[in-house]
Amino acid sequence: MSAAASGISSPVGIIAGGGAMPFAVADSLAAQGIEPVLFPLRGACDAARVEKFRHRWISVGQLGRAMRLFREEGCRDLVFIGTLVRPSLSEVRLDFKTLRLLGNVIRAFRGGDDHLLSGVGRMLEQDGFRMVGIKDVAPDLLMPEGCVTRAAPSGTAADDIERGRKVLTALGPFDIGQAAVVIDGHVVAVEDIEGTDALLARVARLREDGRIRAAKGRGVLVKMPKSSQDLRFDLPTIGPRTVEGVAAAGLAGIAVMAGNTLAAEPQAMIEAADARYLFVIGVPA
Incomplete structure (x- = not known):
């Protein structure tokens, strides 16, 4: 769905965490003739x-100030994008608006990251804003279906992809992670709070320690949204750094859910994968 087709109103507010994706979304909106306004999160962006x-800079926990700034900038439609280290509730400096919503805030914190983001999104929507997803504002940043690299998965890799999909589907309701590494049918690692980069570094260490005995060039990183996830928030993301991690872990490639995974710096990612003879494939939902 394009921004025009989904009735997106200009300007669009981008609540910006860390990484490159907030700026890629802003560039995509500008290319469509829609003005982006960034609301970067202090300490993250x-x-x-x-x-x-x-x-306009904003801080975690200051919903009142954020809502006022959204209105001042004329942003009815909001998108959250980028990485954010989840703070503890005791670390958040609450303003008066947030204190009035404290019960809702506490409930949002009692769960995984998706539960937190969707809870904050509901609070914003109750105040008259509309939370939209990347599918609505920047569909060009989503992974297409099929292989985007010269290398393609072998039959063994295809089996590993299917095993990874099943594992992540089973784990989805528990809001644990969005990625798993499968080598020759064995699930060797599952993403947790550490994130994908650290997951791949852990696989590399396991290989160095002799805990993974499969030859290099086998196994797949599989990423997909959690089954209960609000797809407007926290979509899986891959990029050149993911490719580097996969290469260091001795894997054969990356498989993600087409249409529901963000590709950061896609051209650089594809070039990095081709240079290392790795595959990157979008599989159907």
């Missing part, structure tokens, strides 16, 4: 890159 865009 790259301050140097923010300066290119119209922006």
